[in-house]
Amino acid sequence: MADSRRSPPSVWRNPWHFLAFGFGSGTLPKAPGTWGSLVALPFIPLLQLLPGWGYWLVLGLGTLFGFWLCGRVAEDLGVQDHEGIVWDEMVGMWITLWLVPPGWQWLLLGFLMFRFFDILKPWPIRWIDRHVHGGVGIMLDDVLAGIFAWLAMHALLYGVS
Template sequence: MIEVKNNRTPLIQKLATFLATGLYVGYSPYAPGTAGSLLGIIIFYFLPSTNPLLYGIILFFSCVTAIWIVSIAKASFPTKDPSPIVCDEVVGYMVSVFLIPFSIFNAIILFLLFRFFDIVKPFPIRAIDKKIENSFGIVLDDIAAGIYANALFHLLRKFAVL
């Protein structure tokens, strides 16, 4: 008997990869993480920043969903933290803009702060990135970078630097 192998990717895998790559933005040949963060700016524009409770609920479910999506989509890539997966950058950017009203200025400053912390990875972000090698860790280091960006933004605002 000849065994026929089914090489088709299941629909859930395709959908997870589509979402995890930020609607395929993560396949950008140049700086896919930055491209994913730029997608976050578009999402920021549409988020209900004037309703902290609703935003918090959306943010919580976005984080949980990102972890789940990454856990499925990772199977399509050979590395532990595949660069095409950018939903973690989107969620991290969403964290960075929490409780901040949308404006082009705020969006750009927070984009720069978030990318800085995501790339430099100050303590404990680098430790999270190195020690937690699953989908939770992939998303958590970007959430931490978003928290740092948000906190620094609020400090700069408080001291009238921005």
């Protein structure tokens, strides 16, 4: 079984590994999830050019693709959830910022909120992280962290009635 803290050389040779490792950001030695979340940010202004339904479609396709991608790369590496696999953080960030106004302040706030929920893992995120395995398990906790952060962002944007 491979060490989940070491970056495999295949990240630089295998395009699926390179993508799952957030274009290499997951190879950084400290806080790969944070780096993967940062790598997701430059995509947000492009996604925000899409109509809301188009952005939503990208989120759905990115999530479904992530189930396969993260599962395949984890299986290739022989590690249940290698910490360098950050495609899940990228999709979680994209979810967080769906239908949020453009601007660096919102990107920063969304980044902080997503990292808060991804690290804290409130229920049911922690349960899913521990009990759901494979590509779905790798993705699902970050998708839920993104949804929690999205709800918090929209509560700030529109107030809680």
